[in-house]
Amino acid sequence: MRTKTPAKVPSALTAVSKQFDRWRKRHRPRQRLPQELWRQAATLARQYGLNPTARALGLNYHFLKRHLAKTTPPEGIPTQAAPDFIELLPGAVECTIEWTDSGGVTVRMHLQGASLPELASLIHVFRSRQS
Numbered sequence: 493m494r495t496k497t498p499a500k501v502p503s504a505l506t507a508v509s510k511q512f513d514r515w516r517k518r519h520r521p522r523q524r525l526p527q528e529l530w531r532q533a534a535t536l537a538r539q540y541g542l543n544p545t546a547r548a549l550g551l552n553y554h555f556l557k558r559h560l561a562k563t564t565p566p567e568g569i570p571t572q573a574a575p576d577f578i579e580l581l582p583g584a585v586e587c588t589i590e591w592t593d594s595g596g597v598t599v600r601m602h603l604q605g606a607s608l609p610e611l612a613s614l615i616h617v618f619r620s621r622q623s
Contacts, residue, residue: 501544501548502540504536504539504540505536505540505544505545505548505549506548508529508532508533508536508548508549509548509549509550511529511532512525512529512533512549512550512551515529516550530559530563531559531563533545533549533551533556533559534556534559534560534562534563535563536549537556537557537560538560542556542557542560586602586603586604586605586606587602587603587606587611588600588601588602588603589601589603589614589615589618591618
């Protein structure tokens with residue numbers, strides 16, 4: 493007979509699960525969840541999947557699926573664009589950095605006299621802010 497080992501729950505799901513638990517303790521059973529909690533759940537479901545999110549948050553799978561469908565952006569609009577390619581050449585003293593956020597806003601920055609470690613640090617900051 494096999495026994496199931498508990499799956500590791502991502503910290504983001506655990507944090508939102510605590511918000512759900514606090515809300516449930518303060519409200520009567522069968523009361524509708526606020527839209528903000530559904531939005532958070534849909535965002536997590538998009539990232540971690542419907543079933544793991546529904547289980548971690550104690551939600552009905554089908555209700556979560558409906559809310560996910562309501563909040564999914566229209567097709568053709570990327571939800572998050574990852575950089576295609578970043579090239580750092582040794583000795584480069586001038587470069588142009590361009591990126592587009594998930595809202596479609598494009599920013600272009602032209603740098604002169606930057607060293608390779610400075611460029612690497614700058615790119616790291618921009619990439620970490622996209623998450």
